[in-house]
Amino acid sequence: MAAPLVMTQEQLEQENIEITRRYKEMLKNTYVTLSDDDKKLIRKAFDLAVEAHKDQRRKTGEPYIYHPIAVAKIVADEIGLGATSIAAALMHDVVEDTDYTIEDIEKLFGKKIAKIIDGLTKISVLNKQDVSIQSENYKKLLLTLSEDVRVILIKIADRLHNMRTLESMREDKQLKIASETIFIYAPLAHRMGLYNIKSELEDLSLKYTKPEEYYAIERKLTETKEDRAKYIKDFIKSLKEKLDEEGLDFEIKGRSKSINSIYRKMVKQGIPFEEVYDLFAIRIIYRSDRKNEKFLAWKIYSMVTDIYIPNPKRMRDWITHPKSTGYESLHVTVMGPEARWIEVQIRSERMDEVAEMGIAAHYKYKENYNEEDTKVDEWIHQVREMLEQEDTKDAIEFMDSFQFNLYSKEIYVFTPKGDLHSLPKGASSLDFAYAIHTNVGDRCLGAKVNGKLYPLSYKLQSGDQVEIITSSQQKPKIEWLEYAITSKARSKIKASLNSDKRKVADEGKEILMRKLRHLKVDFSEQTVNQLQQFFKLNSSQDLFYNVAIGVIDNNELRKYVDNNTGFTGLFNRFRKSTFSSSPSKPKPQEIVDKTKLDSLVFGNDEERLNYEMATCCSPIPGDKVYGFITVSKGIKVHKVDCPNSVSLQANYAYRIIKAKWIDSSQQEFKALIVLEGLDRPGMVSDITLVVSKNNALNMHSINLSEEAGVFNGKITLSVKNKSQLEEVMKELEKIEGIQTVKRTYKN
Structure with missing residues (x-):
């Protein structure tokens, strides 16, 4: 946050009017109907937030309270939560950024709101520590998220507003936040059924991670907007007439696909924008009571396919079997005019509301709602189970598995009795066994799929009927991990395999603590992470285990200490030089002759350092690049649009440094000159005149002090070479009263 500004009374009054306007706007279109008590609760939270944040400002210079109001508006309108969540959103930064404590919040607002704010505060504190996704702390963050579904939803709203205002941040921060968003928050929004928010988060992330591609697609969408609007109008005309004939109450909408989804399709299929055929979709939303919803959906489907030829491979029925997020809709792709494929989505008003508002609408329409029974709470329970398993300390694999479970497409499989189970696409019969029960998974020998015997590695298809064959003699095997893809199956298999290994690892941990103490190295999470990386191990448990069995002995640990000193020095040096400077306004883009770029410099001080080009993207002079330690x-050195960039930015942002191509013949170097002599009027003016006469020089600072008529001075200059420096020093020596001019290397 920026420092407080000095403002006039009139400016303060105008800001107060604007704050009040934004607050009223936030309450105007709440998804949930608010009672008088709800409004009192929200007002009380608003008053406390305004008071707590009154002296704080955002990096844009705006009052900080604009941010919590904006987050609360997203929570109220776009996610659709009630008064408790709106109040918590208004106060989500109060404990972290002001003198209020969780105890204060609990006294004023009760345990429920205090618990939500406590969860949000823990996440913010962890994020400010530049948490790597590949660290134990990030799992703590996810554990906090899973304490209450509202913590996840308010955090998604907070991230959405931060992404909408990201232009005020430094470029390295933009890349870190955007990469983290695409890696974790967009998938979380997807899992919560917030498809509009998920799409916006993905688009905004693309805007900062691949700006050229983003703006190119945006420009082409703008250029083709009129053609698309005309095409949609022509496509809808005959469809509308047929639906009107049946007396249906409906509306038809046309919408463009998101920029990110178009970009993904272009990359996946290796085609230009002009060859992406499904740039938009048609949505038919009909009004119906619950009893006739499915009947009308299929009736409309029949009418659509009477007019336009359907693509049987692109039919999706999420009405008969809704997604685990609660999403219901019929999707059919048909051949429209001019031989163009068009996706048509058919859904009731209720289904559309669930699709737009996600979990909030799902709760609203669920009769006799019981938190324990919802699919979302079941998923959150699985997340907690994953996080709390000691054998999931392999953070890289854990995050891959976590993201897979957020984004994966679903298949539907039946038990011999006809019960339906949802699994991620690509799941094996072993995954199905663990989905039924841990004991069934641990003891399974094979599976009968549609009456035929198959191995546990068999990949299931939607509609399969599966019977698991078990034996009391069977135990999980290490090779099972090769074809188990669900987090539940993998965590249970590992838990069984690692029970003995864990005991040995516990002993190894104690041994390692003693050995490090002897080497005068602190035992900490950072040290354990560095040891894992140094010995190329997947988890801290593997590290402790290898210490216990003697693979990592005293000699190996000494090698780590010797090597780590150099790495830590480099890491700390650039963490400070690259990220500690205050944000500045973007500079006008310089016109650079790329043919003369022949050298790289690093960090804010543009230092020359040894480096290697990454083979994954093979940068050449002039490419936008960054350094990875x-x-x-x-x-x-990687290109900014390297295939690995998003992963590196999200996982290891703290090890990324600025890199810049330069023309080595034009590079400037800082030089410090010390002057001594007899003081006289006009001395400073004469010194600055000598420097300013040479247009090629840039003076960074001048500092003169005088005592008893004798002066000492220091000037910091940027020079291109030694001869240029010597020339200016000769000119300074000619000034009346100056006795010595020397170059020094100490401030």
Whole structure:
């Protein structure tokens, strides 16, 4: 947050009027109907937030309270939560950024709101520590998220507003936040059924991680907007007439696909924008009571396919079997005019509301709602189970598995009795066994799929009927991990396999603590993470286990200490130089002759350092690049649009440094000159005149002090080479009263 500004009374009054306007706007279109008590609760939270944040400002210079109001508006309108969540959103930064404590919040608002704010505060504190996704702390963050579904939803709203205002941040922060958003928050929004928010988060992330691609697609969408509007109008005309004939109450909408989804299709299929055929979709939303919803959906489907030829491979029925997020809709792709494929989505008003508002609408329409029974709470329970398993300390694999479970497409499989189970696409019969029960999974030998015997590695298809064959003699095997893809199956298999290993690892942990103490190295999470990286191990448990069995002995630990000193020095040096400076306004883009770019410099001080080009993207002079500090191979230079960039930015942002191509013949170097002499009127003016005469020089600072008629001075200059420096020093020596001019290397 920026420092407080000095403002006139009139400016303060105008800001107060604007704050009040935004507050009223936030309450105007709440998804949930608010009672008088609800409004009192929200007003009380608003008053406390305004008071708590009164002296704080955002990096844009705006009053900080604009942010919590905006987050509360997203919570109220776009996610559709009630008074408790709106109040918590208004106060989500109060405990972290002001003198209020969780105890204060609990006294004023009760345990429920205090618990939500406590969860949000823990997440913010962890994020401010530049948490790597590949660290134990990030799992703590996810554990906090899973304490209450409202913590997840308010955090998604907070992230959405931050992404909408990201232009005020430094470029390195933009990349970190955007990469983290695409890696974790967009998938979370998807899992919560918030498809509009998920799409916006993905688009905004693309805007900062691949700006050229984003703006190119945006420009082409704008250019083709009129053609699309005309095409949609022509497509809808005959469809509308047929639906009107049946007396249906409906509306038809046309919408463009998101920029990110178009970009993904272009990359996946290797085609230009002009060859992406399904740039938009048609949505038919009909009004119906619950009893006739399915009947009308299929009736409309029949009418659509009477007019336009359907693509049987692109039919999706999420009405008969809704997605685990609660999403219901019929999707059919048909051949429209001019031989163009068009996706048509058919859904009731209720289904559309669930699709737009996600979990909030799902709760609203669920009769006799019981938190324990919802699919979302079941998923959150699985997340907690994953996080609390000791054997999930392999953070990289854990995050891959976590993201897979957020984004994966679903298949539907039946038990011999006809019960339906939802599994991620690509799941094996082993995954199905663990989905039924842990004991069934641990003891399974094979599976009968549609009456035929198959191995546990068999990949299931939607509609399969599966019977699991078990034996009391069977135990989980290490090779099972090769074809189990669900987090539940993998965590249970590992838990069984690692029970003995864990006991040995516990002993190894104690041994390692003693050995490190002897080497005068602190035992900490950072040290454990560095040891894992140094010895190329997947988890802290593997590290402790290898210490216990003697694979990592005293000699190996000494090698780590020797090597780590160099890495830590480099890491800390650039963490400070690259990220500690205050944000500045974007500079006008300079016109650079790329043919003369032949050298790289790093960090804010543009230092020359040894580096290697990354083979994954092979940068050439002139490419937009950044440096990545590796553990053992120094700096690797990657292109900004390298395929690995999002993963590196999200997982290791704290090890990324600025890199810039320069023309080495034009590079400037800082030089410090010390002056001594007899003081006289006009001395400073004469010194600055000598420097300013040379247009090629840039003076960063001048500092003169005088005592008893004798002066000492220091000037910091940027020079291109030594001869230029010597020339200006000769000119300074000619000034009346100056006795010595020397170059020094100490401030």
